[in-house]
Amino acid sequence: MNKKNTLRRSMAAMLATVTLGAMALISSTVMAAQGPALKSGDEYMIVANYPNQMHVLDLKTDSIYKTCDMPDRFGPGALQVSPDKKTAYILNNGYEDIYGVDMDTCEVTFHARMAANKKERTKTIYAFALSYDGKELYAVQNPTLMERDHYRVQPTRLAVYSTDAGVNAKPIRTFPSPRLVTAMQVGKDGGLYMAGADIYKMDVKTGEYEVSVPSRNWKRERYVQPDVLNVWAVQTPTQDFTILYTTARFQKGSEDLNSADWLYGYFNINLETGETETKDFGPITEIYFTGTRSPKDSNIMYGVLNRLAKYDIEKQTLLKAAELDHSYYCITVSNDGSKLYLAGTHNHVAVFDADTLERLNTITLPGGDMSTTTAQVFIR
Amino acid sequence: MKNLKLPQLMGGAVLAGLMLQAGVTHAAADAEAIIKNKCLACHSEEQAEPAQFSRMSHQRKSPEGWLMSIARMQVMHGLKISDDERRTLVKHFSDTQGLAPEETAGARYAMERRLNTMETYESSAFEEMCARCHSGARVELQRRPAAEWENLVHFHLGQWPTLEYQALARDRDWMQLALNEMVPQLAADLPLKSASWDKWKSMKKVPMAGRWSFSAQMPGKGDARGVMTITGGKRDQYKVKLEGEFADGSALKGQGSAIVYTGYEWRANLKIDGVKMRQVFAASADGAELTGRMFETVHDEAGMDFTAVREGSAPKLLSVQPEFIRAGSTEVLTLVGTGLGNKLSLGKGLKVMEELYRDDNKVVVQVKASKDAAMGTRSVSAGKANGASLNVFDQIGSVKVVPSFAVARVGGNGGSTPKYNAHFQAEAWMNGADGKAGTDDDMRIGFVPASWHVEPFDAQAEADRDTHFTGKMDAKTGLFTTAAAGPNPERRMSTNNAGNLKVVADVKENGKTLSADGQLIVTVQRWNNPPLP
Incomplete structure (x- = not known):
């Protein structure tokens, strides 16, 4: 991708949502069928990238299985896979639209514009999830009223869509939502876990919510308020919803940050059982954007940004780290836990041996940067 | 109209340069007509006499601030306006809703493009809320009532919805703090109405035409001095000619055009030795001095501190170049200013051996510093002209x-x-x-x-x-x-x-x-x- 294009895009992302957004809307058409259908029992991974496409990767051969063109404008390319593994939902068009794409045909079968009316500009900051049965889609929306000569930022809201509502989906319910929500996942009991200042659990029928895992408001003796920013709601084979935090723990009897232990940890919600965890896994020596536990050994935590790292959670030690050719944002793991897939930034998906952290393969995607796409691994 | 492209508008130096191109600037009366023609698609006319419009009539800011607002209307809100019309508006708003000189004190570095300035503020809330993403000076160079600061908060979060997710925002209730704590603080510290602006607005402004003696200092080049000749003045527009030299004898020469906003904000575009340069100066209230920075248009990190005094105003010594002399040595010193009198006072232990050159603005002398001359800074004068100093030292420590x-x-x-x-x-x-x-x-x-x-x-x-x-x-x-x-x-x-x-x-x-x-x-x-x- 040439530099000028990259530049123009980054400028557009920063600035020009109004004009470019309006232009992009015109071309919201249903895409033609493309490529082969997915095969039952095979393992796949999806990622999205510039200019505006979604790739299905075959994890048996670690190669591209098919590529679907996406409507409107790319960004951020956050993805969720339906429970029946037939439909991929993608947040795109400058954070303003969610599309459901039939992965067999590349056809757009669902489209919801986040704005409730023409006066609104509404963004979803990665915050969308599917119900456990796949019948509903939940999105936290950040609306701004575009008045004639001023803006009014509106309270955030949770919008509930029926996934069979087609390409002009409207919310079937809306509720007030806490601000700052990013990654979300739904538990087996139907509760919606929303990662914001704390991790909330919302009853999607009534809109009532409570703190499920305290984060900003945690009460951990000698610990300072943790810092959390996770925009990758990775759907794991073990039904774990994992979010990393960084924090500092004072020495006993001290409140001196200089002598404090700086720690990495994770919040985890087992979506199957509803069990929650808040656990440190190692000292901060470098930054990870995402982390995931091994399906083979729940005591193993992997983290990625500028290196791929592997931790023993109980011992809180770094077991191994692999150097990378460039930054990767999003880590996912194969269902059997044998391979790690790194995505985000550039157009390379890096494949690593989960035990040895040896680099096995690089899948080069046609097109450009993956930005903050959420890579999702699943078995059809 | 020239089609404005994003990268063009994003470039600070280039955009600032747009304020000042050849072409007729309309009289201030035309501004109201432009507003009524171009702005009322979104803004409303709140009253006819005197004309008052929503949003724009309730803010004061620097010329650069007005330019940024209007350019944003072009880039983001579809305003179609010619470069000439935009210049008319920037001039009009800067003159009628600008900042008094004292209201820009402490924040001029932003207009002067000193991008390596390290800002510190007493209010960590201000630092974390505003100066986290852009300079605090950008805020300090605005005046608004609470309702307009509130609009600004909504604009920020509406335009950049992820800003409340960023570090130093996601750890707190950002919106509540912004609306309920920062807005009252800004309205109190940077209010729309001020005595200094009322006073400045009513003051008679002094035209800039004349000959000015200047002194400058540029990293990599050293001291400079010379004469800047300003002509014209119709509708606050001028021609400017610079004739000077660096301490090493190389020339500092060029010319260009200038405009004065708000009665004292001097902005010039020049070509110096083939290089495009800009001047961002403030004139003193009496119109006798200009102070600021002259820098390259494209590489605005390359620039010089610049002061100038008008010929014919009260005698003034701007600088002694170099500003130091070693005890026991004989050096050539250049005194720069205007109305430089014959009697040089360099303080005890410094003796003028020979006067090598003299005119009203510059005196070059060979000076001998005795070994026992007192160390440290001393004031220097040339007749009635004073204001500069000289440092005597024995050795560099x-x-x-x-x-x-x-x-x-x-x-x-x-x-x-x-x-x-x-x-x-x-x-x-x-x-x-x-x-x-x-x-x-x-x-x-x-x-x-x-x-x-x-x-x-x-x-x-x-x-x-x-x-x-x-x-x-x-x-x-x-x-x-x-x-x-x-x-x-x-x-x-x-x-x-x-x-x-x-x-x-x-x-x-x-x-x-x-x-x-x-x-x-x-x-x-x-x-x-x-x-x-």
């Missing part, structure tokens, strides 16, 4: 790198953003009575020649070979020219040519070498580069 911390940026390489280089100077200090360097009684001498090089700042910089990749230091001038922009496959993880450097100055003194160091961060481009950083 220590050296400082100025600035001690700087940020440079990679650029070029086919991208839209030029390199942002770094300029360093070696500042000599003498030990005080205690004979020790680095203590409170040290006295500043001035900028002296040095030999320059860079080293890795730390082990990481060494491992990443930052000195090899980030750019080149000119050993003589202290100018660091950054490397090309973009990922570099030769670097670890193909990273940019960014790095962390120690900037070292070596100054020879009595056969010894005095060293000093500063820090230079070389980082990526400033993509968003409006006139006010």
Whole structure:
């Protein structure tokens, strides 16, 4: 991708949502069928990238299985896979639209514009999830009223869509939502876990919510308020919803940050059982954007940004780290836990041996940067 | 109308330059017609006499601030307006809803494009809320009532919805703090109505035409002086001609055009020795002095501190060049100012051996400093002209790198953003009575020649070979020219040519070498580069 294009895009992302957004809307058409259908029992991974496409990767051969063109404008390319593994939902068009794409045909079968009316500009900051049965889609929306000569930022809201509502989906319910929500996942009991200042659990029928895992408001003796920013709601084979935090723990009897232990940890919600965890896994020596536990050994935590790292959670030690050719944002793991897939930034998906952290393969995607796409691994 | 492209409007220097191009600026009365024609699609007319419009009539700001607002209307809100019309509006708003001189004090560095200024504020809330993403000066150069500060909060979050998710925002109830604490604080500290603005508005403004004696100092080039001739003045527009020299004898010559906003905000575009340069000056209330910075239009990091005094105003000494003399030595000193009288007073122990040149604005003398001349700073006068000082020293005790911390940026390489280089100077200090360097009684001498090089700042910089990749230091001038922009496959993880450097100055003194160091961060481009950083 040439530099000028990259530049123009980054400028557009920063600035020009109004004009470019309006232009992009015109071309919201249903895409033609493309490529082969997915095969039952095979393992796949999806990622999205510039200019505006979604790739299905075959994890048996670690190669591209098919590529679907996406409507409107790319960004951020956050993805969720339906429970029946037939439909991929993608947040795109400058954070303003969610599309459901039939992965067999590349056809757009669902489209919801986040704005409730023409006066609104509404963004979803990665915050969308599917119900456990796949019948509903939940999105936290950040609306701004575009008045004639001023803006009014509106309270955030949770919008509930029926996934069979087609390409002009409207919310079937809306509720007030806490601000700052990013990654979300739904538990087996139907509760919606929303990662914001704390991790909330919302009853999607009534809109009532409570703190499920305290984060900003945690009460951990000698610990300072943790810092959390996770925009990758990775759907794991073990039904774990994992979010990393960084924090500092004072020495006993001290409140001196200089002598404090700086720690990495994770919040985890087992979506199957509803069990929650808040656990440190190692000292901060470098930054990870995402982390995931091994399906083979729940005591193993992997983290990625500028290196791929592997931790023993109980011992809180770094077991191994692999150097990378460039930054990767999003880590996912194969269902059997044998391979790690790194995505985000550039157009390379890096494949690593989960035990040895040896680099096995690089899948080069046609097109450009993956930005903050959420890579999702699943078995059809 | 010239079709405005984003990159063009994003470039600070280029955008600021748009304020000032050849062409007729309409009289202020035309501004109202433009507003009624172009702005009322979105804004409303609140009253007819005197005309008052929603939003725009309830703010005051700098010329650059008005330019940014109007340019934003063009880029983001579809305003169609010619360059000429925009200039008319910027002039009108700056004149009628500008800032009084004292209201810009402490924040002029932003207009002067001193992008390496390190800001500190008493209010950490202000720092974290506003100065986290852009300069605090951009805020300080605005005045609004609470309702307009509130609109600004909504604009910020509406336009950049992720800002409340960022570090120093996501750890707190950002919106509540912004609306309920920051808005009242800003409305109290930076109110729309002020006595100083009322007073300034009613004051008679002094036209700038005349001959001005100037003194300047530029890193890498040193002292400069000369005469700036300003002509014209119709609708506050001028022609300007600069005739001067650097201390090394090289010429500082050029010409261009200028405009005065708000009765004192001087903005000029010049071509100096083939290089486009800008002047951002403030005129004093009596119209006798101009102070500010002259810098390259494209590389605004390359610039000089600049002061000028009008010929015919009260006698004034702007500078003694160089600003220091060693006890026991004989040196040529140049006094710069205007109305320089015959009787030179250099203080005890300094004797004028010979007057080499004299005119009303410049006196060149050979001066002998006796060995027992008192050390330190002394005031100098030439007849009635005073205001400058001279530092007498016996030996350099220590050296400082100025600035001690700087940020440079990679650029070029086919991208839209030029390199942002770094300029360093070696500042000599003498030990005080205690004979020790680095203590409170040290006295500043001035900028002296040095030999320059860079080293890795730390082990990481060494491992990443930052000195090899980030750019080149000119050993003589202290100018660091950054490397090309973009990922570099030769670097670890193909990273940019960014790095962390120690900037070292070596100054020879009595056969010894005095060293000093500063820090230079070389980082990526400033993509968003409006006139006010």
